Amino acid sequence: MECFEEGKVSVWYGVFCSDEELSAYLSIDYSDVSENSWQSGFLTDFTISSFDEDFSERVFWESEAERNDVEGVSYVESFMTPLLEDLRHIDGVINSLFFVYDCNAANVTASSDARMRLLSVYHYKKRYGLLS
Template structure:
């Protein structure tokens, strides 16, 4: 849920950046009402501000969190905090990241995620 100063991280695999963006895309009906994206449905996220989201799909995968998070906002703080809770290497290679800033996700269950896995939330400021 939205919480100032926290960032939540998901990692996964997509065939392209377009596929990742489609996974994150909210659609609207003719009355202008937003429908949840596939990402929001999978993780039962009611609302988040997409202006505080970073998502990227890389050409090659990596198991190294520091490589995957290199260049993200607040990287000097975020990378050490996530490697502290997760370890430097993931048990599997991924090519995509999703970061929601000012958002502290609390696991709610729901359907089995198909594209991304939640790694955790850390306080970045």
């Protein structure tokens, strides 16, 4: 399923042992030249045919105390309030977030044993130049 929608960011959450494990789960294997053969743990878990890795980013927290630290996330100032509100409603421990920009994954289905869960889809605004 294609999830492209400009101005939307889909955010998933999960638990991983390390940033390296999260990175390995998200990394797409491009060794097969056929686009339909590209694989990653993430693509296997969700019905997304592909996404542009250049417009995605991950956050891994070493401790629960860092859970709301998303300041370095691109464009987060445009969706910080609803993101933090949604994070507060998650029961249990999480230590990872994955952001895919220009993607609306609201209708994407997950496998029953997916390593991540969709938190929500937010509208975001790109900001160019210096902020005053």
